[in-house]
Amino acid sequence: MIISNDIDPRTAQAKRLYDHKRKRLIAxxxxxxxxxxxxxxxRGSRP
Structure with a gap:
């Protein structure tokens, strides 16, 4: 399951994307x- 945290709803800016299955930060x-x-x-950083 992939969950994005800290999203600003106006800009859809996600500070981080977290993979709970592998317990690590994705992008x-x-x-x-x-x-x-x-x-x-x-746009942004991808692994």
């Missing part, structure tokens, strides 16, 4: 929610 950057509810990355 930092900006996310965007699609209509289906998926979160896709626009």
């Amino acid at each position: 930092c950057g900006q996310i965007k929610k699609t209509r289906t509810g998926k979160e896709i990355w626009i």
Whole structure:
């Protein structure tokens, strides 16, 4: 399960993305929610 924390709802800026299954931090950057509810990355750091 992947959960994004510290999201500013106005800018959709996610400070960090946390993978609870592997218990580690995945990435930092900006996310965007699609209509289906998926979160896709626009810009930021990826592993």
